[in-house]
Amino acid sequence: MLSKEQNETLTRVGPGTPMGDLLRRYWYPIAFQKDLDEWPIKKVRLLGEDFALWKRPEGGYGIMQERCPHRSASMVYGVVEEGGLRCGYHGWKFDCDGVCTDQPAEPDKSAFKDKIRAFAGKAEALGGMVWVYIGPDPAPVLPRFDVFVDPGFKDVSHTVIPCNWLQIMENSVDPHHVEWLHGNYFRFIGEQRGFVAPTGFQKRHVKIGFDPMEWGILKRRVLEGNSEASDDWAVGHPLVFPFSMRVGGAGIEQMQMRVPIDDTHSWVMFYSNHRPIGLTEFPDQIYPESYELPWLDADGEHIVDYIEGQDIMAWVTQGDIADRTAEHIGKSDIGVVMLRRMFKEQMALVAEGQDPTVAFTRQESERIGLPCEKDKFGVNFLEFALSWLEMGSSRYSPSLDTVKKLHIDAAAIRGDMPGQAEAMLLTDTPGQ
Amino acid sequence: MNPFKKSPTDYPNHVEPPDPIAGRRLTGAHWWDPDRIHHLEDLPRHCPQCGAGLGDGISVEYWEADQRVYHTWCHGCRWTGDIVRVRRMIGHEAED
Numbered sequence: 001m002l003s004k005e006q007n008e009t010l011t012r013v014g015p016g017t018p019m020g021d022l023l024r025r026y027w028y029p030i031a032f033q034k035d036l037d038e039w040p041i042k043k044v045r046l047l048g049e050d051f052a053l054w055k056r057p058e059g060g061y062g063i064m065q066e067r068c069p070h071r072s073a074s075m076v077y078g079v080v081e082e083g084g085l086r087c088g089y090h091g092w093k094f095d096c097d098g099v100c101t102d103q104p105a106e107p108d109k110s111a112f113k114d115k116i117r118a119f120a121g122k123a124e125a126l127g128g129m130v131w132v133y134i135g136p137d138p139a140p141v142l143p144r145f146d147v148f149v150d151p152g153f154k155d156v157s158h159t160v161i162p163c164n165w166l167q168i169m170e171n172s173v174d175p176h177h178v179e180w181l182h183g184n185y186f187r188f189i190g191e192q193r194g195f196v197a198p199t200g201f202q203k204r205h206v207k208i209g210f211d212p213m214e215w216g217i218l219k220r221r222v223l224e225g226n227s228e229a230s231d232d233w234a235v236g237h238p239l240v241f242p243f244s245m246r247v248g249g250a251g252i253e254q255m256q257m258r259v260p261i262d263d264t265h266s267w268v269m270f271y272s273n274h275r276p277i278g279l280t281e282f283p284d285q286i287y288p289e290s291y292e293l294p295w296l297d298a299d300g301e302h303i304v305d306y307i308e309g310q311d312i313m314a315w316v317t318q319g320d321i322a323d324r325t326a327e328h329i330g331k332s333d334i335g336v337v338m339l340r341r342m343f344k345e346q347m348a349l350v351a352e353g354q355d356p357t358v359a360f361t362r363q364e365s366e367r368i369g370l371p372c373e374k375d376k377f378g379v380n381f382l383e384f385a386l387s388w389l390e391m392g393s394s395r396y397s398p399s400l401d402t403v404k405k406l407h408i409d410a411a412a413i414r415g416d417m418p419g420q421a422e423a424m425l426l427t428d429t430p431g432q
Numbered sequence: 433m434n435p436f437k438k439s440p441t442d443y444p445n446h447v448e449p450p451d452p453i454a455g456r457r458l459t460g461a462h463w464w465d466p467d468r469i470h471h472l473e474d475l476p477r478h479c480p481q482c483g484a485g486l487g488d489g490i491s492v493e494y495w496e497a498d499q500r501v502y503h504t505w506c507h508g509c510r511w512t513g514d515i516v517r518v519r520r521m522i523g524h525e526a527e528d
Contacts, residue, residue: 001471001493325468329494337492337503341512344490348507351488 002324002340010343011164011321013260014048022347023047024135025356026242027142028259029269030123031130032156034287036061041085043076046134048262052076053123053130054085061123062096063132069100069118094118127271128154128288140360143215146369147246147255152275154288155403157393159295160267161312165243165260166343167322168268168315172245172256173335175208175221181310186391189305198387200379201307209233210335215359215370216241217338223377231373238370239339241346241359249376250384251276251407264320270308270393274403276385276410277374283402293393308393382411476504476515484508491515 002010013020030044036055043066044053050066052075062085068075073089080086084095086102092113093102098120100113121134127148133139171177183202190197203223211218220236222228237247240255248254252272259267271288295312297303302313329336346356376384385407394400411417476491478484488507493500502515 001467002490003472003475006490006492325471328467329492331494331496333494334503337494340492341490341503341505344505344507345510348488 001327001329004325007321007324009347010324010340011166012263013165014263018347018351019343020047022343022350022356023242023260025140025350025360026135027124027131027133027140028243029126029129029257030063030132030259032287032290033125033128033130034290036130040080041076041078043074044132045261045265046132047260049134051121051132051134052078052085053132054078054080056080056096057082060096061125061130061132063121063123063134064094064096064098065119068092069116070103092116094120096120096123128156128290138362140355141362141364143359143361143368144365145240145246145255146367147253147271147273149367150253150273150275151280151282152253152273153282153399153403153406154271154273154285155394155397155399156269156271156288156290157293157308157396158267158269158290159293159312160261160265161295161316162265162320163316163318164263164321165258165266167318168258168266169239169243169245170322170336170339171311171315172239173210173217173219173339174333175219175335176205176332177314179203179205179223181314182307185304185310186307193305195305198384198391200377200384200387203377207233208332208335209236210338211236212338212342212358213238215368216244217335217342218371219335226378230378231375232377235371235373237372240370241342246370246372248272249373250379250381250388251374251410252385252388253372268312272394274406276407277381278410278413279406282406289397289399291396291398293396306391306393306395307388381414381416382407470500474500474502474517476502479504479506479508479511480513480515481506481511482509 009018013023024047028046030046031042031053035042040055042053044051051063052066053061053063055061057080064075064085066074066076068087068089070087070090070092073087075085075087077088078085079088084093084101086093091104092100095101098118100116103113106112121132122139123130123132124142126142126144131142178201186197187202205221206224207222209220216239218236218238220233222233226232228234239245243258243260245256247256251274253275254270254272257269257271261267293308295303295309303309304313342358346358349356386404389400389404394403471493476486479486484506486506489505491502491504493502499516504515505512
């Protein structure tokens with residue numbers, strides 16, 4: 001339980017708020033590169049502010065405040081030119097640093113344009129997405145996490161949901177929800193509708209643990225029938241501060257991202273890199289496969305017969321901003337407690353004029369590997385991968401068949417089709 | 433319209449219930465209000481280490497059985513720990 005004031009402090013992300021100041025110290029994915037190849041300007045909203053994002057003809061991307069400093073028309077309806085974005089209304093032009101470089105209707109010798117400066121952020125491409133930074137200079141380095149740069153077949157489901165990003169992040173340090181929401185509840189739905197829910201998610205949690213780490217919080221679990229030697233405990237997987245979770249297993253490497261659009265909307269993405277052990281070559285892709293996942297049916301009811309739909313049901317039904325003055329959390333929620341404290345610690349550093357110390361880097365790196373279990377829940381790799389694909393948001397992927405074939409081919413190469421899993425685990429260390 | 437059925441608002445002592453939407457977030461009368469009140473009553477106000485106010489820190493309340501624990505972090509000195517209000521000192525529990 002929190003006081004109303006603490007809940008407000010932790011959930012308000014707009015400019016000038018303590019959490020908004022902290023979140024502005026990080027890079028966020030904001031669009032797919034494919035979108036800007038189809039049309040070179042896109043309106044985007046991040047942390048309660050609106051921006052125009054554009055693809056520069058000379059290469060790269062730019063992002064600036066949506067409203068023109070002249071008379072507030074939207075720059076989203078501007079003209080993309082070499083050297084910047086020109087307002088469609090009167091032709092004021094801004095470069096990617098926000099400098100006004102042209103005011104064509106003003107007298108030739110006017111220095112008026114030198115007085116004008118628009119807010120501009122920074123934009124870079126990574127993993128088929130455009131990432132932006134809208135905080136103070138100097139910007140940190142955009143972290144090139146393994147999922148975005150490793151070879152593999154990339155498949156991204158995404159949607160916008162009407163709730164605050166923090167309650168989604170709290171889900172990432174709540175291991176018990178897996179056995180109940182994706183285990184017990186999924187089994188119930190399956191029994192009602194006549195399908196068999198994946199049994200791997202139904203295993204009881206015996207022990208959970210959380211360790212602070214450079215990139216966030218490493219989450220561990222021991223499930224019934226497993227031991228601390230299993231990947232779920234020995235390796236675990238991290239919440240990646242402040243808006244992601246690295247998860248996966250069985251050759252599916254995933255980054256789940258929850259971009260805070262504003263206080264009550266989040267863009268959730270399940271960015272998967274399919275890289276089953278045994279395969280080294282993958283189908284060519286110009287862009288990652290990307291598609292919107294449905295989460296409400298025609299009657300406006302939540303779609304709860306797949307994993308991410310169940311999560312979205314829980315996140316959205318908590319309310320647009322979860323009322324933490326009414327919650328009753330227990331010992332099984334200590335990960336949530338730890339996350340709230342981490343946010344407050346990092347907010348304090350920023351308020352004091354310092355850089356955050358978690359997931360904030362100025363060191364260039366070609367690839368940042370994150371810890372993530374390979375052997376998930378002690379279930380056969382192919383069995384786990386297929387259940388993830390068929391019972392998760394990947395079932396909506398236009399590339400579902402391609403991805404399934406990758407995992408089946410890899411299992412054939414490894415010789416661990418279902419039933420041979422134990423033998424494989426005794427003779428090989430997956431993913432090492 | 434039934435002329436014999438009064439609208440609730442016709443009674444002089446009528447009190448309009450709280451708006452279920454506007455009253456939903458962070459306010460409202462609910463069964464858990466006693467817990468909210470206890471939370472605010474017992475919320476640690478000063479750091480046990482340095483005595484600074486905890487307004488810029490955080491105290492998250494969680495339950496261990498019937499025991500209420502305030503996990504607390506002080507912005508001033510960075511002290512972190514659990515604060516528990518003790519109403520009764522308990523020794524050994526009798527074994528069944």
